[in-house]
Amino acid sequence: MLALLGRVMVAAALAVPSPDGLSQSLDPDQGLATGPAILETGHVDVGPRFRDDTWSIQIHDDEAAPPVWRSPDEAVIRVRDAAKQEVPDDPAYAFLGAPAGTSVHVLPQTQQEGVVWLGWNTQDPGLLAQAGRGVTMNLRGVQGPGRLTVFLQSGTLGAPQVLWDSANAYPQPLWVDRNTHTHANWVFGAPGVYLIALDVTAELAGGGTATASTTLRFAVGDAAGPDEARAGTIAVASPSAPPSVPADDRGFPGWLLGVLGLAALLLIALLVSVAVRGAAVRRAAERARESA
Structure with a gap:
């Protein structure tokens, strides 16, 4: 069968x-x-x-x-x-x-x-x-x-x-x-x-x-x-609804805060790198003068 x-x-x-x-x-x-x-x-x-x-x-x-x-x-x-x-x-x-x-x-x-x-x-x-x-x-x-x-x-x-x-x-x-x-x-x-x-x-x-x-x-x-x-009813997302984006207390979208935070970290890293290189250049110049 x-x-x-x-x-x-x-x-x-x-x-x-x-x-x-x-x-x-x-x-x-x-x-x-x-x-x-x-x-x-x-x-x-x-x-x-x-x-x-x-x-x-x-x-x-x-x-x-x-x-x-x-x-x-x-x-x-x-x-x-x-x-x-x-x-x-x-x-x-x-x-x-x-x-x-x-x-x-x-x-x-x-x-x-x-x-x-x-x-x-x-x-x-x-x-x-x-x-x-x-x-x-x-x-x-x-x-x-x-x-x-x-x-x-x-x-x-x-x-x-x-x-x-x-x-x-x-x-x-x-x-x-x-x-x-x-x-x-x-x-x-x-x-x-x-x-x-x-x-x-x-x-x-x-x-x-x-x-x-x-x-x-x-x-x-x-x-x-x-x-x-x-x-019966079925719960589905609206076809035209934008994706849900979390916000902080001031209403900024979470993704925007993340981008700003990453940019701040990159800027700090860049400033530190410039400062380190500047210090190295100064030390090299001082050693050159002492040798002269």
């Missing part, structure tokens, strides 16, 4: 998404749905939007009829136990950090019946009208009971390409061209609630950039509660 499930995971990861599954265009009139929502099946994308002179990150719910956008603060992505697979006995998947046979929850790169199909897109008509070359999706933190790994794999022989890994340092930037629609493998190392802090920074066609931030909410496993995921 373990080997069979391992082959299933490999097959899902190695399958190439069909062009029809990724080719799409978004209606500029699609609205923003309000109220709590649980997204556990069907096609779902995360993406930046530009509406009413405001940048935001929203979730495109293609399972709704008609499709709608949703706020990540209200929508919980639920990963049912139907998504459980076992880590294959293959060194190519060592980056998952789990022994072969370990049970993990996987949102696969290709669509699977009964499992939410999660990706991202940069196809909002408002964004296409404002953005330049593309956007940077920046993972700023993950809070959860296990490791999160997001990776791509193309073809039957392609090596996995790790995009995000919660075991690595933050932030973790990912460049995405405008008018892109992509799906990847999302691997959750343990069941429970996961909160993912995400920024998207858009290059503007007219110059400059614009940034939006959000928290993606996941309830992984049948026992995980969507309400807990919706109410």
Whole structure:
């Protein structure tokens, strides 16, 4: 059974998404749905939007009829136990950090019946009208009971390409061209609630950039509660906050005091060196006069 499930995971990861599954265009009139929502099946994308002179990150719910956008603060992505697979006995998947046979929850790169199909897109008509070359999706933190790994794999022989890994340092930037629609493998190392802090920074066609931030909410496993995921918070540093610099009682930054102190030490050393050399020259002159 373990080997069979391992082959299933490999097959899902190695399958190439069909062009029809990724080719799409978004209606500029699609609205923003309000109220709590649980997204556990069907096609779902995360993406930046530009509406009413405001940048935001929203979730495109293609399972709704008609499709709608949703706020990540209200929508919980639920990963049912139907998504459980076992880590294959293959060194190519060592980056998952789990022994072969370990049970993990996987949102696969290709669509699977009964499992939410999660990706991202940069196809909002408002964004296409404002953005330049593309956007940077920046993972700023993950809070959860296990490791999160997001990776791509193309073809039957392609090596996995790790995009995000919660075991690595933050932030973790990912460049995405405008008018892109992509799906990847999302691997959750343990069941429970996961909160993912995400920024998207858009290059503007007219110059400059614009940034939006959000928290993606996941309830992984049948026992995980969507309400807990919706109410959770994650503490991460502001993407635009300057680094914290200690100051003394007079308000001078610590690094400036350090520089001034070092300069003072160097000046004292220089004066001592000059004084020593001057004394040596005088003694030499006195000896020369005595000899004469």
